[in-house]
Amino acid sequence: MLKPVVTVPVFAVRGLLDGARSKGLATESWLDGVLAQARIAESLLHLEQSRVTMEQYIALFSAVKNSLDDECLGHLHGRPLRCGSFALMARSTLGAKTLAAALQRLSASFTLLQDDLSLVPVSDGLLKGAALDVRRAAGEHSDFLQGLLLRVFWRLLVWLHGGRLVPRGLDFAFETP
Incomplete structure (x- = not known):
């Protein structure tokens, strides 16, 4: 077939x-x-x-x-995210006892590696999530960068959770892709 x-x-x-x-x-x-x-x-x-x-x-x-040599493909204005950065961030999450703890580690390592954006853990009651905080104007193509980071971070969190994680919602600062 x-x-x-x-x-x-x-x-x-x-x-x-x-x-x-x-x-x-x-x-x-x-x-x-x-x-x-x-x-x-x-x-x-x-x-x-x-x-x-x-x-x-x-x-x-x-x-x-x-x-x-940039895993964000030139979309960041400050430091590029050098090849191997996402693997390093993923390794920083290993051993976390909860998905929320893994997200906290991911956020901290992402913030150490670059300056334009930060990944901020957020919560609303029992719901946990993350927001991208844009520190510098991301430019004309920031929606692509934010979508890319959403996909990469989401896939990592799904993998850490064991392959099944259902989103309760996604909010964008731009037109929904």
Whole structure:
């Protein structure tokens, strides 16, 4: 039986590139290189309805991350989040007795590693969660960065919880993706 091909819209592909573009790092040769590594034709970036496969998207994410040595893909204004930072943050959560304690450790390690945003644990009665506190103007593409961090931190918390965690709600400071 054939598996359906999972695809990603081109606006998400552009989001991977926008951090480098906003810093002037996306030279023509750099763009050619990262797109070639992901086997994505540059012409697709100009077609609003185009899509790439999930494999291409992951390859592009890796190419951009590795070329910039930044796991936030150039979207942070201050210090980049160097390759290995997310693994370090994940290791900081190991051994926490509760998910809330793991979130506290994750928040503390994230704050140590960069200056633009902080991950703030929040609670409302029995509900626990986290908020991103933007310390510096995140720029034109901050919604992409915030969405990226939400996905990364959420997946880590789900994994720490044992693979099943149901969100009670998500609030965004921008139009819901």
